[in-house]
Amino acid sequence: MIDVTTDAMVDPVADSPEIDAAAATSNRVPASLDEFLASVERRAFRLAQLALGQREDALDVVQDSMIKLMQYRHRPAGEWTPLFWSILRRQLTDRHRRNAVRNRVMNFFGRSDDAREDSIEAWPDPSADPARRVADQSAWQALGRALRALPARQRECFLLRELQGLSVAETAAAMGCSDGSVKTHLSRALSALRTHLEDWR
Amino acid sequence: MSSHEPEENQTLNDAMTKKSRALFEQASEHLDSATSNRLRLMRREALAGTPRRTPYRWLPLGAAAATILGIGMTWWLPQRNAAVTPSVASINASDQDLVPDDDADIYDWLGEAPVAVSDSKADSP
Numbered sequence: 001m002i003d004v005t006t007d008a009m010v011d012p013v014a015d016s017p018e019i020d021a022a023a024a025t026s027n028r029v030p031a032s033l034d035e036f037l038a039s040v041e042r043r044a045f046r047l048a049q050l051a052l053g054q055r056e057d058a059l060d061v062v063q064d065s066m067i068k069l070m071q072y073r074h075r076p077a078g079e080w081t082p083l084f085w086s087i088l089r090r091q092l093t094d095r096h097r098r099n100a101v102r103n104r105v106m107n108f109f110g111r112s113d114d115a116r117e118d119s120i121e122a123w124p125d126p127s128a129d130p131a132r133r134v135a136d137q138s139a140w141q142a143l144g145r146a147l148r149a150l151p152a153r154q155r156e157c158f159l160l161r162e163l164q165g166l167s168v169a170e171t172a173a174a175m176g177c178s179d180g181s182v183k184t185h186l187s188r189a190l191s192a193l194r195t196h197l198e199d200w201r
Numbered sequence: 202m203s204s205h206e207p208e209e210n211q212t213l214n215d216a217m218t219k220k221s222r223a224l225f226e227q228a229s230e231h232l233d234s235a236t237s238n239r240l241r242l243m244r245r246e247a248l249a250g251t252p253r254r255t256p257y258r259w260l261p262l263g264a265a266a267a268t269i270l271g272i273g274m275t276w277w278l279p280q281r282n283a284a285v286t287p288s289v290a291s292i293n294a295s296d297q298d299l300v301p302d303d304d305a306d307i308y309d310w311l312g313e314a315p316v317a318v319s320d321s322k323a324d325s326p
Contacts, residue, residue, distance in 0.1 A: 033248060034244065034248055037244045037247070037248070038241075038244060041240045041241075041243075041244060042229045042230070042232055042237070042240065043225075043229045045229075045232070045236065045240060046225060046228045046229045046232075047225075050225075055236070059236070059239060059240075059243070062240065062243065063243045063246075063247070066243055066244060066247035067247050069247070070247055070248070070250065136224060136227065139220070139224055140224050140228060143221055143224060162218050162221060162222065163221060163222060163225045165222075190214045190217070190218070191210075193217060194210065194213050194214065194217065197217060200216070200217055200220060
Protein backbone atom coordinates (compact mmCIF):
# COMPACT_ATOMS: atom_id res chain seq x y z
CA MET A 1 0.00 0.00 0.00
CA ILE A 2 2.20 2.75 -1.28
CA ASP A 3 0.54 6.09 -0.86
CA VAL A 4 2.87 9.03 -0.87
CA THR A 5 1.01 12.23 -0.11
CA THR A 6 2.00 15.79 -0.69
CA ASP A 7 3.57 15.87 2.75
CA ALA A 8 5.50 12.69 2.02
CA MET A 9 3.40 11.01 4.67
CA VAL A 10 1.55 7.76 4.34
CA ASP A 11 -1.96 6.87 5.39
CA PRO A 12 -1.01 3.81 7.40
CA VAL A 13 -4.41 2.16 7.40
CA ALA A 14 -5.73 3.08 4.02
CA ASP A 15 -6.55 -0.55 3.20
CA SER A 16 -7.57 -1.60 6.68
CA PRO A 17 -10.67 -3.86 6.60
CA GLU A 18 -11.70 -2.76 10.11
CA ILE A 19 -11.75 0.86 9.05
CA ASP A 20 -13.73 -0.01 5.93
CA ALA A 21 -16.28 -1.90 7.99
CA ALA A 22 -16.67 0.95 10.47
CA ALA A 23 -16.92 3.45 7.64
CA ALA A 24 -19.57 1.34 5.95
CA THR A 25 -21.57 1.27 9.16
CA SER A 26 -21.23 5.01 9.65
CA ASN A 27 -22.13 5.69 6.01
CA ARG A 28 -25.48 3.94 6.27
CA VAL A 29 -28.13 6.67 6.17
CA PRO A 30 -30.24 6.54 9.35
CA ALA A 31 -34.04 6.68 9.15
CA SER A 32 -34.43 9.15 12.01
CA LEU A 33 -32.37 11.33 14.25
CA ASP A 34 -33.24 9.08 17.16
CA GLU A 35 -31.81 6.10 15.33
CA PHE A 36 -28.73 8.05 14.36
CA LEU A 37 -28.01 9.22 17.90
CA ALA A 38 -28.66 5.75 19.27
CA SER A 39 -26.08 4.38 16.85
CA VAL A 40 -23.35 6.84 17.76
CA GLU A 41 -23.91 7.71 21.43
CA ARG A 42 -21.85 4.87 22.90
CA ARG A 43 -18.92 5.40 20.58
CA ALA A 44 -19.12 9.14 21.14
CA PHE A 45 -19.00 8.63 24.88
CA ARG A 46 -16.01 6.28 24.73
CA LEU A 47 -14.21 8.60 22.34
CA ALA A 48 -14.80 11.57 24.63
CA GLN A 49 -13.74 9.53 27.63
CA LEU A 50 -10.46 8.64 25.93
CA ALA A 51 -9.86 12.26 25.02
CA LEU A 52 -10.76 13.74 28.41
CA GLY A 53 -10.03 10.96 30.88
CA GLN A 54 -13.10 11.80 32.91
CA ARG A 55 -16.49 10.11 32.72
CA GLU A 56 -18.67 13.06 33.75
CA ASP A 57 -16.90 15.43 31.37
CA ALA A 58 -17.36 12.89 28.58
CA LEU A 59 -21.08 12.60 29.28
CA ASP A 60 -21.43 16.40 29.33
CA VAL A 61 -19.67 16.68 25.99
CA VAL A 62 -21.90 14.02 24.39
CA GLN A 63 -25.02 15.71 25.76
CA ASP A 64 -23.97 19.12 24.45
CA SER A 65 -23.17 17.58 21.07
CA MET A 66 -26.61 15.95 20.86
CA ILE A 67 -28.33 19.23 21.75
CA LYS A 68 -26.30 21.17 19.21
CA LEU A 69 -27.03 18.60 16.52
CA MET A 70 -30.73 19.36 17.00
CA GLN A 71 -30.11 22.73 15.38
CA TYR A 72 -29.32 20.83 12.17
CA ARG A 73 -32.19 18.35 12.35
CA HIS A 74 -33.64 19.63 9.07
CA ARG A 75 -30.46 18.87 7.18
CA PRO A 76 -30.40 15.71 5.04
CA ALA A 77 -29.67 12.57 7.05
CA GLY A 78 -26.51 11.94 5.07
CA GLU A 79 -24.97 15.07 6.61
CA TRP A 80 -25.62 14.09 10.21
CA THR A 81 -22.53 11.91 10.58
CA PRO A 82 -19.88 14.50 9.65
CA LEU A 83 -21.88 17.19 11.46
CA PHE A 84 -22.08 15.22 14.69
CA TRP A 85 -18.39 14.35 14.79
CA SER A 86 -17.46 17.90 13.90
CA ILE A 87 -19.63 19.19 16.76
CA LEU A 88 -18.18 16.62 19.15
CA ARG A 89 -14.64 17.59 18.17
CA ARG A 90 -15.36 21.26 18.89
CA GLN A 91 -16.95 20.38 22.21
CA LEU A 92 -13.87 18.37 23.14
CA THR A 93 -11.61 21.26 22.23
CA ASP A 94 -13.70 23.66 24.35
CA ARG A 95 -13.65 21.25 27.28
CA HIS A 96 -9.88 20.84 27.01
CA ARG A 97 -9.43 24.63 27.12
CA ARG A 98 -11.74 24.92 30.11
CA ASN A 99 -9.93 22.15 31.94
CA ALA A 100 -6.56 23.76 31.15
CA VAL A 101 -7.73 27.05 32.72
CA ARG A 102 -9.04 25.18 35.76
CA ASN A 103 -5.72 23.35 36.11
CA ARG A 104 -3.83 26.64 36.01
CA VAL A 105 -6.07 28.13 38.69
CA MET A 106 -5.78 25.03 40.86
CA ASN A 107 -2.00 25.00 40.47
CA PHE A 108 -1.91 28.70 41.39
CA PHE A 109 -3.59 27.86 44.68
CA GLY A 110 -1.21 24.95 45.17
CA ARG A 111 -3.70 22.22 44.44
CA SER A 112 -3.33 19.54 41.86
CA ASP A 113 -6.32 18.77 39.65
CA ASP A 114 -5.09 15.30 38.67
CA ALA A 115 -7.63 13.73 40.99
CA ARG A 116 -10.31 14.57 38.41
CA GLU A 117 -9.03 11.80 36.19
CA ASP A 118 -11.08 8.67 36.57
CA SER A 119 -9.71 5.96 38.76
CA ILE A 120 -9.53 2.47 37.37
CA GLU A 121 -13.01 1.21 36.66
CA ALA A 122 -13.90 -2.42 36.16
CA TRP A 123 -13.66 -3.48 32.53
CA PRO A 124 -17.29 -3.89 31.54
CA ASP A 125 -17.00 -7.14 29.61
CA PRO A 126 -18.44 -9.85 31.81
CA SER A 127 -17.61 -12.64 29.39
CA ALA A 128 -13.83 -12.22 29.56
CA ASP A 129 -11.80 -14.03 32.19
CA PRO A 130 -10.48 -11.90 35.08
CA ALA A 131 -6.86 -11.85 33.93
CA ARG A 132 -7.91 -10.77 30.46
CA ARG A 133 -10.20 -8.10 31.86
CA VAL A 134 -7.40 -6.64 33.96
CA ALA A 135 -5.05 -6.64 30.98
CA ASP A 136 -7.64 -5.00 28.73
CA GLN A 137 -8.46 -2.42 31.37
CA SER A 138 -4.78 -1.61 31.80
CA ALA A 139 -4.32 -1.32 28.03
CA TRP A 140 -7.40 0.94 27.77
CA GLN A 141 -6.06 3.24 30.46
CA ALA A 142 -2.62 3.33 28.83
CA LEU A 143 -4.22 4.21 25.48
CA GLY A 144 -6.15 7.07 27.09
CA ARG A 145 -3.05 8.47 28.80
CA ALA A 146 -1.03 8.23 25.59
CA LEU A 147 -3.76 9.96 23.60
CA ARG A 148 -4.12 12.77 26.12
CA ALA A 149 -0.37 13.36 25.91
CA LEU A 150 -0.64 14.03 22.16
CA PRO A 151 -1.11 17.50 20.65
CA ALA A 152 -4.80 18.25 20.13
CA ARG A 153 -4.88 17.94 16.34
CA GLN A 154 -3.00 14.64 16.33
CA ARG A 155 -5.29 13.26 19.01
CA GLU A 156 -8.43 14.33 17.15
CA CYS A 157 -7.11 12.84 13.94
CA PHE A 158 -6.34 9.48 15.55
CA LEU A 159 -9.69 9.32 17.34
CA LEU A 160 -11.80 10.18 14.32
CA ARG A 161 -9.85 8.34 11.64
CA GLU A 162 -8.57 5.28 13.46
CA LEU A 163 -11.09 4.63 16.20
CA GLN A 164 -14.31 6.07 14.83
CA GLY A 165 -13.39 4.93 11.35
CA LEU A 166 -14.25 8.05 9.41
CA SER A 167 -12.77 8.33 5.93
CA VAL A 168 -9.92 10.74 5.31
CA ALA A 169 -12.35 13.16 3.65
CA GLU A 170 -14.82 12.94 6.54
CA THR A 171 -12.05 13.40 9.08
CA ALA A 172 -10.80 16.42 7.16
CA ALA A 173 -14.31 17.88 7.08
CA ALA A 174 -14.79 17.30 10.80
CA MET A 175 -11.43 18.86 11.61
CA GLY A 176 -11.73 21.69 9.12
CA CYS A 177 -8.47 20.92 7.34
CA SER A 178 -7.22 19.30 4.12
CA ASP A 179 -6.85 15.59 3.44
CA GLY A 180 -3.07 16.01 3.37
CA SER A 181 -3.11 17.56 6.84
CA VAL A 182 -5.13 14.64 8.14
CA LYS A 183 -2.52 12.19 6.86
CA THR A 184 0.29 14.28 8.30
CA HIS A 185 -1.36 14.52 11.72
CA LEU A 186 -2.15 10.83 11.70
CA SER A 187 1.38 9.82 10.81
CA ARG A 188 2.79 11.98 13.59
CA ALA A 189 0.22 10.67 16.05
CA LEU A 190 1.16 7.07 15.27
CA SER A 191 4.82 7.88 15.63
CA ALA A 192 4.24 9.43 19.06
CA LEU A 193 1.95 6.62 20.18
CA ARG A 194 4.61 4.05 19.25
CA THR A 195 6.81 5.70 21.85
CA HIS A 196 4.11 6.01 24.48
CA LEU A 197 2.81 2.49 24.04
CA GLU A 198 6.05 0.56 23.99
CA ASP A 199 4.56 -1.99 26.38
CA TRP A 200 2.19 -3.09 23.65
CA ARG A 201 5.00 -4.55 21.54
CA MET B 202 4.66 1.40 2.15
CA SER B 203 6.36 4.72 2.19
CA SER B 204 10.09 4.88 1.59
CA HIS B 205 10.25 7.38 4.48
CA GLU B 206 8.85 4.99 7.00
CA PRO B 207 10.71 1.82 7.93
CA GLU B 208 8.84 -1.41 7.48
CA GLU B 209 9.21 -2.21 11.17
CA ASN B 210 7.41 0.99 12.14
CA GLN B 211 4.64 0.23 9.71
CA THR B 212 4.17 -3.19 11.29
CA LEU B 213 4.11 -1.64 14.76
CA ASN B 214 1.58 0.95 13.60
CA ASP B 215 -0.67 -1.76 12.23
CA ALA B 216 -0.50 -3.79 15.43
CA MET B 217 -1.07 -0.75 17.60
CA THR B 218 -4.04 0.55 15.64
CA LYS B 219 -5.57 -2.92 15.50
CA LYS B 220 -5.32 -3.31 19.26
CA SER B 221 -6.62 0.23 19.87
CA ARG B 222 -9.59 -0.37 17.63
CA ALA B 223 -10.38 -3.70 19.27
CA LEU B 224 -10.31 -2.06 22.72
CA PHE B 225 -12.46 0.81 21.52
CA GLU B 226 -15.04 -1.50 19.97
CA GLN B 227 -15.12 -3.65 23.08
CA ALA B 228 -15.45 -0.65 25.38
CA SER B 229 -18.21 0.88 23.25
CA GLU B 230 -20.12 -2.37 23.09
CA HIS B 231 -19.94 -3.16 26.80
CA LEU B 232 -21.08 -0.07 28.63
CA ASP B 233 -22.32 -0.33 32.17
CA SER B 234 -26.08 0.00 32.55
CA ALA B 235 -25.89 3.32 34.44
CA THR B 236 -23.98 5.00 31.62
CA SER B 237 -26.22 3.44 28.97
CA ASN B 238 -29.31 4.73 30.74
CA ARG B 239 -27.86 8.22 31.05
CA LEU B 240 -26.99 8.29 27.37
CA ARG B 241 -30.52 7.14 26.49
CA LEU B 242 -32.01 9.84 28.71
CA MET B 243 -29.77 12.50 27.19
CA ARG B 244 -30.87 11.43 23.72
CA ARG B 245 -34.55 11.61 24.66
CA GLU B 246 -34.12 15.05 26.21
CA ALA B 247 -32.19 16.34 23.22
CA LEU B 248 -34.84 15.06 20.82
CA ALA B 249 -37.62 16.55 22.95
CA GLY B 250 -35.81 19.88 22.99
CA THR B 251 -35.57 19.91 26.77
CA PRO B 252 -33.09 22.53 27.91
CA ARG B 253 -30.05 21.17 29.65
CA ARG B 254 -30.32 20.95 33.42
CA THR B 255 -27.23 22.65 34.68
CA PRO B 256 -27.81 23.94 38.22
CA TYR B 257 -24.73 26.15 38.23
CA ARG B 258 -25.24 27.51 34.75
CA TRP B 259 -25.83 31.11 35.88
CA LEU B 260 -23.17 31.05 38.58
CA PRO B 261 -20.41 32.77 36.52
CA LEU B 262 -22.86 35.44 35.38
CA GLY B 263 -24.04 36.02 38.94
CA ALA B 264 -20.46 36.26 40.20
CA ALA B 265 -19.62 38.78 37.47
CA ALA B 266 -22.72 40.86 38.31
CA ALA B 267 -21.86 40.81 42.03
CA THR B 268 -18.30 41.94 41.26
CA ILE B 269 -19.50 44.82 39.09
CA LEU B 270 -22.00 45.83 41.78
CA GLY B 271 -19.28 45.74 44.44
CA ILE B 272 -16.92 47.89 42.36
CA GLY B 273 -19.75 50.31 41.61
CA MET B 274 -20.67 50.66 45.28
CA THR B 275 -17.02 51.15 46.26
CA TRP B 276 -16.70 53.95 43.72
CA TRP B 277 -20.07 55.56 44.46
CA LEU B 278 -20.27 55.51 48.28
CA PRO B 279 -17.19 57.70 49.09
CA GLN B 280 -18.47 60.31 46.68
CA ARG B 281 -21.85 60.27 48.37
CA ASN B 282 -20.27 60.60 51.84
CA ALA B 283 -18.12 63.48 50.61
CA ALA B 284 -21.24 65.25 49.39
CA VAL B 285 -22.92 64.86 52.77
CA THR B 286 -19.88 65.90 54.87
CA PRO B 287 -19.85 69.74 55.45
CA SER B 288 -16.80 71.70 54.42
CA VAL B 289 -14.45 73.51 56.85
CA ALA B 290 -15.63 76.92 55.65
CA SER B 291 -19.21 76.05 56.37
CA ILE B 292 -18.24 74.84 59.89
CA ASN B 293 -16.47 78.15 60.62
CA ALA B 294 -19.45 80.05 59.33
CA SER B 295 -21.76 78.10 61.59
CA ASP B 296 -19.47 78.78 64.60
CA GLN B 297 -19.84 82.49 64.03
CA ASP B 298 -23.56 82.01 63.97
CA LEU B 299 -23.38 80.66 67.52
CA VAL B 300 -22.60 84.18 68.87
CA PRO B 301 -25.57 86.46 68.37
CA ASP B 302 -24.71 89.98 67.37
CA ASP B 303 -26.90 91.40 70.15
CA ASP B 304 -24.82 89.79 72.88
CA ALA B 305 -21.41 90.70 71.54
CA ASP B 306 -20.91 93.35 74.24
CA ILE B 307 -21.41 90.81 76.97
CA TYR B 308 -18.69 88.60 75.56
CA ASP B 309 -16.35 91.63 75.22
CA TRP B 310 -16.95 92.45 78.90
CA LEU B 311 -16.32 88.84 79.91
CA GLY B 312 -13.08 88.82 78.01
CA GLU B 313 -11.78 91.95 79.79
CA ALA B 314 -13.03 91.00 83.25
CA PRO B 315 -10.34 90.16 85.87
CA VAL B 316 -9.87 86.50 86.48
CA ALA B 317 -9.90 85.23 90.07
CA VAL B 318 -6.63 83.58 90.98
CA SER B 319 -6.25 81.25 93.98
CA ASP B 320 -3.83 82.19 96.80
CA SER B 321 -1.52 79.26 96.31
CA LYS B 322 -0.99 80.17 92.68
CA ALA B 323 -0.56 83.84 93.54
CA ASP B 324 2.20 83.07 96.09
CA SER B 325 4.16 80.82 93.88
CA PRO B 326 7.14 82.38 92.12
